[in-house]
Amino acid sequence: MTNTPATRKTIEQLRPADFSEFPIWTFEGSGNEDTLLRPLTNWPVRDLGGSVAGSEIALANASKSFAMFGNVFPDDPRATRHLLTLSVALPDGKWFNLSRYFEPTVRIFGPPQLAKALGLTIHEVFPIAYDLRALIIGQEEALHGSLLAEPAERLTVEEIRTLRRRRK
Numbered sequence: 447m448t449n450t451p452a453t454r455k456t457i458e459q460l461r462p463a464d465f466s467e468f469p470i471w472t473f474e475g476s477g478n479e480d481t482l483l484r485p486l487t488n489w490p491v492r493d494l495g496g497s498v499a500g501s502e503i504a505l506a507n508a509s510k511s512f513a514m515f516g517n518v519f520p521d522d523p524r525a526t527r528h529l530l531t532l533s534v535a536l537p538d539g540k541w542f543n544l545s546r547y548f549e550p551t552v553r554i555f556g557p558p559q560l561a562k563a564l565g566l567t568i569h570e571v572f573p574i575a576y577d578l579r580a581l582i583i584g585q586e587e588a589l590h591g592s593l594l595a596e597p598a599e600r601l602t603v604e605e606i607r608t609l610r611r612r613r614k
Contacts, residue, residue, distance in 0.1 A: 454482040457498070462512040462535050465500025469581050472497040490583045494518045499581050503534070507570040511535060515576070520584020523591075525609050528601055532574070532593060536563055547597055548606050557595035568595055 455464065460471065460483065468485030473496050475481040486497065494516070503513045516531035528548075533541040542563050545555040561568040572595035579589045601609065 454484050456482060457514075458541075460498075460500070460514065461539060462500065465512070465514075469501065470494070470497050470499050489581050490579075491581070492520060492583045494520070494582055499578060501576060501578055501581065504575040505564075505566070505571050506573055507566065509570075511564070513574075513576065514541065515578060518578060518582060518588065520582050520588050523585055523587035525612070526588040527591070527599075528597070528606065528609060530593065532576075534560060534564070534574075537565075544593075547600060548603060571595070 453468075454474070455471075464471070464485075468487070470486040470489050470491060471483040472486055473481050473483055483498070491497070497516075499515045499518065501513065501515065503511050505511060512535040514533040514535075517526070517529040519525040519529070528546070530546075532544045534544065536542050542560050543555060544557070544560050545552040547556075557572055558568050561571040564571060573592035575592050577590045579586065582589050
């Protein structure tokens with residue numbers, strides 16, 4: 447695939463195969479839901495802001511899957527741990543956008559629902575291991591780790607807001 451206007455896609459159109467040649471895609475425009483993404487041709491990058499990265503993940507049962515990542519802060523492992531967005535590719539080609547513990551949609555799109563969508567138990571899915579070091583330059587703890595079903599540390603809503611404001 448060549449990086450041309452024809453390669454632009456919406457986030458919903460991206461598939462794991464799109465990330466094989468271009469593992470990082472960046473948003474164009476103002477951010478409405480139909481905003482197109484274009485592939486980046488050079489990586490690793492120092493900042494994933496305004497972009498998503500795709501990479502293989504390892505589930506707790508040692509099986510491999512594919513995920514799309516956002517809110518990765520290469521210089522801030524704690525912010526990444528709490529704010530990381532993860533969309534897991536499902537067998538039907540759709541993405542499951544995992545909600546985090548502080549999001550209102552966690553009861554609909556939380557860890558148990560991801561496990562069910564994959565046809566697995568929560569203990570077969572979590573923890574989910576990821577490694578973005580080949581794509582992003584930064585502190586290892588921010589780029590390589592595991593996403594737990596239940597976080598080791600829970601922040602209050604105000605602490606999450608403060609963390610988000612610091613990251614802008």
